[in-house]
Amino acid sequence: MAQIDLVTGGAGFIGSNLVHRLVQEGRSVRVLDNFSTGRRENLNPILSDIELIEGDIRDPAALEIAESRRCCHIGAGQEQRHYSLYFQEDVL
Ligand SMILES: NC(=O)c1ccc[n+]([C@@H]2O[C@H](COP(=O)([O-])OP(=O)(O)OC[C@H]3O[C@@H](n4cnc5c(N)ncnc54)[C@H](O)[C@@H]3O)[C@@H](O)[C@H]2O)c1
Numbered sequence: 813m814a815q816i817d818l819v820t821g822g823a824g825f826i827g828s829n830l831v832h833r834l835v836q837e838g839r840s841v842r843v844l845d846n847f848s849t850g851r852r853e854n855l856n857p858i859l860s861d862i863e864l865i866e867g868d869i870r871d872p873a874a875l876e877i878a879e880s881r882r883c884c885h886i887g888a889g890q891e892q893r894h895y896s897l898y899f900q901e902d903v904l
Pocket of ligand 1: 820821822823824825826827844845846847848849850851867868869870886887888889890
């Protein structure tokens, strides 16, 4: 069974570019994104090639579903004034 690459925030700017690249390289990709800023359209051309899970990385149930041995964590916000929220997102 092929190893799955989990990309959190895979519907965002950086994440979706990474997902496109991984798919191009023939990898099996699973995206976990809550669509707070990301857009499904960013993944439109490759939607049938990936597994897309809508969920929050701070939700243990979503993480359990999305679990993978290889993870690229891009799913976090950008504004520094929300640092405590982003600390939660980055320190799992
Ligand atoms: N874009 C840049 O030039 C740049 C430069 C340096 C660092 N960064 C950092 O890289 C990260 C990604 O940047 P981006 O430009 O791709 O931002 P983005 O907003 O386009 O992408 C972030 C993605 O993460 C998702 N997300 C956010 N919180 C989530 C959560 N709790 N659970 C699941 N998904 C969640 C969003 O829906 C979105 O799809 C950010 O932390 C940003 O600060 C970006």
